Amino acid sequence: MTYIPHTDADREAMLKAIGVERIEDLFAEVPAENRFPELHLPQGKSEMEVAWEMGGLASVNAAVNEYAVFLGAGAYNHFVPSVINHILLRGEFYTAYTPYQPELSQGTLQAIYEYQSMMCALTGLEAANASHYDGATSLAEAVTLARAHYRGKRKKVIFSPSINPQYRAVARTYHQGSGMKFVGDKGSATIPDLIDMLDEDTALLAVQYPNFFGQIDDFNGLADAVHEAGALLCMVVDPIALGMFKSPGALGADMAVGEGQSLGIPLSFGGPYLGFFTTTMKLVRKIAGRVIGETVDKYGRRAYVMTLRPREQDIRREKATSNICSNQGLMALAASVYLSLVGKSGLRRVAELSYHKAHYAAQQIDALEGFSVDFSKPFFKEFVVQCPKPVAEINDALIEDWGIIGGYDLSKDYAARENQMLIAVTETNTRDEIDTLVEALRELAEA
Amino acid sequence: MTELHIQTNDAPPPLEPLIYELGAPGRVGVNLPEPDVPTADLPDAALLRDEVDLPEVSEQDVVRHFVRLSQLNHAVDTGFYPLGSCTMKYNPKINEDMARLPGFALVHPLQDPETVQGALALMYGLQQWLAEISGMSAVSLQPAAGAHGEFSGILMIRAYHIANGEPHRTKIIIPDSAHGTNPATTSMAGLQAVEIPSDANGDVDLDELRKVCDENVAGMMITVPNTLGVFEAHIKEIVEIVHEAGGLMYMDGANMNAMLGVIKPAELGFDVMHYNLHKTFSTPHGGGGPGSGPVAANDKLRPFLPGPIVDVVEQGDEDTPPLYGFVHPPQSIGPLKAFWGNFGIMVRAYAYIAAQGADGLREVTRHAVLNANYIRVALKGTYPMPFDRFCGHEFVCEGHWKDAPGIHALDISKRLMDYGIHPPTNYFPLIVPEALLIEPTETESKESCDNFIEAMLKIAEEAHENPELLHEAPHVTPVGRVDEVRAAKQLNLCCRPVSHE
Numbered sequence: 001m002t003y004i005p006h007t008d009a010d011r012e013a014m015l016k017a018i019g020v021e022r023i024e025d026l027f028a029e030v031p032a033e034n035r036f037p038e039l040h041l042p043q044g045k046s047e048m049e050v051a052w053e054m055g056g057l058a059s060v061n062a063a064v065n066e067y068a069v070f071l072g073a074g075a076y077n078h079f080v081p082s083v084i085n086h087i088l089l090r091g092e093f094y095t096a097y098t099p100y101q102p103e104l105s106q107g108t109l110q111a112i113y114e115y116q117s118m119m120c121a122l123t124g125l126e127a128a129n130a131s132h133y134d135g136a137t138s139l140a141e142a143v144t145l146a147r148a149h150y151r152g153k154r155k156k157v158i159f160s161p162s163i164n165p166q167y168r169a170v171a172r173t174y175h176q177g178s179g180m181k182f183v184g185d186k187g188s189a190t191i192p193d194l195i196d197m198l199d200e201d202t203a204l205l206a207v208q209y210p211n212f213f214g215q216i217d218d219f220n221g222l223a224d225a226v227h228e229a230g231a232l233l234c235m236v237v238d239p240i241a242l243g244m245f246k247s248p249g250a251l252g253a254d255m256a257v258g259e260g261q262s263l264g265i266p267l268s269f270g271g272p273y274l275g276f277f278t279t280t281m282k283l284v285r286k287i288a289g290r291v292i293g294e295t296v297d298k299y300g301r302r303a304y305v306m307t308l309r310p311r312e313q314d315i316r317r318e319k320a321t322s323n324i325c326s327n328q329g330l331m332a333l334a335a336s337v338y339l340s341l342v343g344k345s346g347l348r349r350v351a352e353l354s355y356h357k358a359h360y361a362a363q364q365i366d367a368l369e370g371f372s373v374d375f376s377k378p379f380f381k382e383f384v385v386q387c388p389k390p391v392a393e394i395n396d397a398l399i400e401d402w403g404i405i406g407g408y409d410l411s412k413d414y415a416a417r418e419n420q421m422l423i424a425v426t427e428t429n430t431r432d433e434i435d436t437l438v439e440a441l442r443e444l445a446e447a
Numbered sequence: 448m449t450e451l452h453i454q455t456n457d458a459p460p461p462l463e464p465l466i467y468e469l470g471a472p473g474r475v476g477v478n479l480p481e482p483d484v485p486t487a488d489l490p491d492a493a494l495l496r497d498e499v500d501l502p503e504v505s506e507q508d509v510v511r512h513f514v515r516l517s518q519l520n521h522a523v524d525t526g527f528y529p530l531g532s533c534t535m536k537y538n539p540k541i542n543e544d545m546a547r548l549p550g551f552a553l554v555h556p557l558q559d560p561e562t563v564q565g566a567l568a569l570m571y572g573l574q575q576w577l578a579e580i581s582g583m584s585a586v587s588l589q590p591a592a593g594a595h596g597e598f599s600g601i602l603m604i605r606a607y608h609i610a611n612g613e614p615h616r617t618k619i620i621i622p623d624s625a626h627g628t629n630p631a632t633t634s635m636a637g638l639q640a641v642e643i644p645s646d647a648n649g650d651v652d653l654d655e656l657r658k659v660c661d662e663n664v665a666g667m668m669i670t671v672p673n674t675l676g677v678f679e680a681h682i683k684e685i686v687e688i689v690h691e692a693g694g695l696m697y698m699d700g701a702n703m704n705a706m707l708g709v710i711k712p713a714e715l716g717f718d719v720m721h722y723n724l725h726k727t728f729s730t731p732h733g734g735g736g737p738g739s740g741p742v743a744a745n746d747k748l749r750p751f752l753p754g755p756i757v758d759v760v761e762q763g764d765e766d767t768p769p770l771y772g773f774v775h776p777p778q779s780i781g782p783l784k785a786f787w788g789n790f791g792i793m794v795r796a797y798a799y800i801a802a803q804g805a806d807g808l809r810e811v812t813r814h815a816v817l818n819a820n821y822i823r824v825a826l827k828g829t830y831p832m833p834f835d836r837f838c839g840h841e842f843v844c845e846g847h848w849k850d851a852p853g854i855h856a857l858d859i860s861k862r863l864m865d866y867g868i869h870p871p872t873n874y875f876p877l878i879v880p881e882a883l884l885i886e887p888t889e890t891e892s893k894e895s896c897d898n899f900i901e902a903m904l905k906i907a908e909e910a911h912e913n914p915e916l917l918h919e920a921p922h923v924t925p926v927g928r929v930d931e932v933r934a935a936k937q938l939n940l941c942c943r944p945v946s947h948e
């Protein structure tokens with residue numbers, strides 16, 4: 001019996017104390033005809049056997065430590081410093097739960113308070129929560145906040161078509177029963193087109209920065225136009241890009257949300273990641289989830305505690321705007337450690353390395369016969385390549401013959417973007433890898 | 448640097464400086480390489496910021512800071528944590544190792560499915576196991592936590608009625624003992640929560656249930672065993688009444704630790720439920736998360752599951768394994784999050800179920816229930832209890848006495864800390880006055896339970912003889928009771944002034 005410490009003598013003594021003969025007697029209230037069904041599961045295994053079986057499953061996956069990876073589209077192979085894993089493996093952190101009892105949770109509370117502070121520094125906004133499930137659900141919760149802010153009276157949400165398609169889909173799933181209507185993202189609307197859609201029914205306008213295609217849109221006049229219409233502006237941001245590009249706060253955003261996976265969290269086939277959520281003090285009382293505040297203990301010593309609790313589901317129940325309870329706390333800790341390690345100069349460095357390598361790759365690929373890169377706007381670490389062949393075909397050859405995990409096939413989400421590949425380059429891609437990719441594409445075009 | 452933290456002169460110093468209060472200008476904690484490519488021109492300066500206000504600390508500064516912070520926490524790895532409804536069981540270390548295998552941790556979610564067959568096989572296997580344990584026919588692993596699973600299930604119920612031409616079914620019946628996420632979920636889905644009272648035994652009041660069951664009922668959400676820790680005496684009747692009215696049954700599976708191999712929710716008539724892998728299946732709670740909240744459905748609701756989910760897309764044979772891929776359930780409510788779910792948590796749960804097997808899982812529940820009843824009986828004469836019946840994996844008692852005025856559940860909780868024990872869940876469920884919800888889990892030994900019992904009995908004595916000891920508690924924790932009112936009134940969520948540079 002794995003992980004169960006009871007001996008026969010323990011069981012006997014405990015049953016006697018309870019006053020029953022067998023453990024089965026404790027289940028008398030379970031309907032007898034359904035009690036103790038057969039479970040068709042494999043027999044239990046020893047630790048060694050579990051490790052073999054799972055090692056086998058892991059070994060057949062193509063992992064990015066053995067392949068060059070140019071795939072991004074919402075999850076990125078940025079460098080993860082060693083320290084992070086060592087901190088995350090502290091049992092004191094990872095085997096604790098939500099810090100309901102502040103006297104026993106100052107470690108978690110202060111770490112999350114520091115996370116909030118660093119996310120505010122990154123986004124130029126004033127308040128952050130302790131996390132959402134991921135970037136997509138953060139955006140869905142931004143819509144929820146806007147809906148609550150206007151008490152359901154404004155029902156329109158304008159989405160830029162260059163927000164990550166998955167995020168837009170998740171926001172729609174969340175709001176299928178809430179009465180919010182989504183517009184703007186079905187065609188190829190530009191920022192001025194989105195501004196034209198603003199009206200007095202608009203609760204929220206959301207854009208992505210850099211957008212899903214890696215580009216920096218021109219946001220001149222956007223925040224003013226949104227605010228003139230009485231609506232809120234949300235930016236979906238890449239936190240690494242904020243190491244060099246202007247903050248959403250400086251651009252006039254009311255909310256900045258996004259995926260924090262790039263901040264020291266491994267790819268892990270899509271999760272657990274980190275949904276971050278930042279906003280202004282004006283809107284902070286509508287924010288969902290855990291929020292940590294500074295206070296003092298009874299001796300006057302600085303201390304931290306979950307605050308603004310009356311917003312939350314356990315107190316407001318059906319009147320709460322969100323049901324979130326467990327969040328991604330440990331991933332927020334990872335981001336705290338990451339941002340502390342890279343610090344002021346390191347984050348800029350990671351951003352610039354990604355920028356330079358992406359631009360080198362883009363120029364090399366653009367020079368190839370049959371390929372062209374979209375240079376119409378400034379871009380950060382991702383760019384769009386028009387290819388001479390279907391992207392799926394190119395990617396099959398890249399992984400088979402070159403050990404390269406190719407870019408994202410944009411035709412999956414955008415019918416008009418046939419043969420367009422979204423390529424991501426980070427500081428972890430070496431020049432060698434980039435040159436090999438270029439060489440591979442050259443040969444594939446000729447083949 | 449500390450000017451934002453005005454300390455009065457006689458206040459004790461902070462336990463640990465903020466990371467921003469450490470280090471020195473110019474210091475960095477990680478060494479990054481020089482560019483190995485020709486550098487490109489940076490974009491127009493108008494697009495760029497000057498600097499980001501982040502700490503400047505060395506690697507050792509960072510390590511010491513976070514290790515010292517960790518030491519301020521109580522955790523399952525440091526001591527008993529009987530936090531009711533949260534199943535704070537031991538988190539096996541091999542789970543962590545498995546989740547960190549490069550083949551799992553270093554795989555991109557958008558890779559071609561053919562390059563991640565091991566990951567998909569694991570997800571498929573876990574889906575099958577969770578379907579088997581619940582008796583349901585299909586599972587989606589996408590939800591990231593219990594509340595996220597609830598939201599899926601309630602959206603599925605809504606979608607089902609709309610597909611059947613009954614969009615007027617908008618009422619979700621919820622017992623007053625329910626967890627706050629249940630009513631909050633219902634509102635998020637655009638449906639109405641209708642609360643019904645529990646009877647004197649802690650069971651759903653059947654007459655009240657019948658009263659609210661009309662043609663507008665979409666379904667009912669109920670926790671089994673319920674949040675008071677008891678198996679509803681009339682669970683099958685409840686299911687029948689709701690089904691008869693045309694509603695569907697949602698089971699909040701937060702308490703599955705009391706049901707493994709003991710009863711299958713589908714056999715009780717439930718249509719849809721969620722699991723909390725971070726409770727029942729030993730994945731760690733991470734100081735608040737991440738969790739994982741798979742949703743399981745019967746044949747009626749499986750077409751509506753959030754997706755995609757993993758399926759066999761090409762049968763295998765003796766020589767070749769089957770080919771796994773992602774499929775979208777035909778009438779799916781849509782994706783609940785980006786990608787496929789909290790995969791790293793699935794890996795841990797898989798390791799746990801593989802280690803336990805069918806018999807092991809049943810032993811988990813048997814011992815979780817044994818421990819809870821053992822403690823319950825030992826505290827019965829001393830702490831008021833709302834009812835005297837067997838409990839599941841947890842039970843509720845009341846933290847107050849007529850002859851100890853001024854003592855509340857909170858005081859008992861704080862005093863427990865002095866004995867090195869994390870308090871039970873306080874003030875939940877809401878229907879029990881001064882509730883202390885106690886869940887020992889199966890991984891605690893008899894000595895550990897005895898130690899807790901002894902502390903609880905001692906505290907009951909102290910409450911009567913020396914109440915100040917409780918009011919002033921805790922005495923030995925890193926900080927004393929904290930001022931929550933001040934935190935809310937003088938809201939300080941960020942230690943730096945915000946700059947738009």
Ligand SMILES: Cc1ncc(COP(=O)(O)O)c(C=O)c1O
Nearest residue numbers: 325326532592593594626701738
């Ligand atoms: C009974 C019950 N339902 C639902 C939940 C929500 O689960 P999660 O925190 O994983 O979202 C909890 C968690 O505390 C619970 O105890």
